[in-house]
Amino acid sequence: MTVFTILVVVALTLVGAVGTVVVFTDEPQRQAVVLSVFGLLLTLLFFVLQAPDVALSELAVGMALVPLMVMLTIRKIRAGGQSGGDSGGGSEKESGGEVT
Numbered sequence: 755m756t757v758f759t760i761l762v763v764v765a766l767t768l769v770g771a772v773g774t775v776v777v778f779t780d781e782p783q784r785q786a787v788v789l790s791v792f793g794l795l796l797t798l799l800f801f802v803l804q805a806p807d808v809a810l811s812e813l814a815v816g817m818a819l820v821p822l823m824v825m826l827t828i829r830k831i832r833a834g835g836q837s838g839g840d841s842g843g844g845s846e847k848e849s850g851g852e853v854t
């Protein structure tokens with residue numbers, strides 16, 4: 755076995771193991787963090803497989819953007835109706851009591 759083959763086997767094993775951990779993680783916040791680690795390992799795998807363009811894309815999307823969007827979504831959902839955001843309709847009280 756060459757060093758390249760060993761690196762590929764190790765990277766694939768790590769990706770498979772962390773992918774399983776992502777699936778079995780119950781809490782969404784922890785899952786986002788583990789998903790980020792999974793993205794890092796996929797980046798490493800793509801780099802080992804000599805695909806630097808794919809590795810850079812995975813680094814940006816899989817390790818940064820997707821976990822960030824998941825965390826922001828969790829924050830928005832947990833805030834629920836407490837944020838006081840306007841749904842665009844407005845109430846009669848806000849519009850001076852006139853219904854248009």
